Amino acid sequence: MHLKKYRLLAGLTQKQVANAAGVTKQAISSLELRKRRRPTYETAVAIARLFHIDPDLIWPPRPRRLLHMEKSHASHQSRTAHDDADR
Numbered sequence: 001m002h003l004k005k006y007r008l009l010a011g012l013t014q015k016q017v018a019n020a021a022g023v024t025k026q027a028i029s030s031l032e033l034r035k036r037r038r039p040t041y042e043t044a045v046a047i048a049r050l051f052h053i054d055p056d057l058i059w060p061p062r063p064r065r066l067l068h069m070e071k072s073h074a075s076h077q078s079r080t081a082h083d084d085a086d087r
Contacts, residue, residue: 002032003028003031003032003047003058004032006047006051006053007028007032007051010050010051012050014028014029014032017047017050020046020047020050021039021043021046021047021050022042022043022046023039023043027039027043038059039058039059041055041059044058044059045059
């Protein structure tokens with residue numbers, strides 16, 4: 001289902017969704033108009049929690065090559081944060 005349909009079914013404004021997700025109203029508008037295809041994963045999770053749905057409905061799977069790159073990047077960031085905490 002499209003993000004706008006979830007929002008309207010919940011009786012929320014773009015501003016209310018934006019506030020709950022920690023983004024701007026313009027970001028929600030861009031997602032609804034599909035000017036921006038994917039929110040960040042963190043934003044998708046926040047929106048999904050608001051609507052009590054699976055984040056994958058808002059954050060569709062990426063092509064396998066890109067998903068591998070994202071996981072590698074996240075793993076590197078986690079190791080870097082862990083190394084910094086040990087100092």
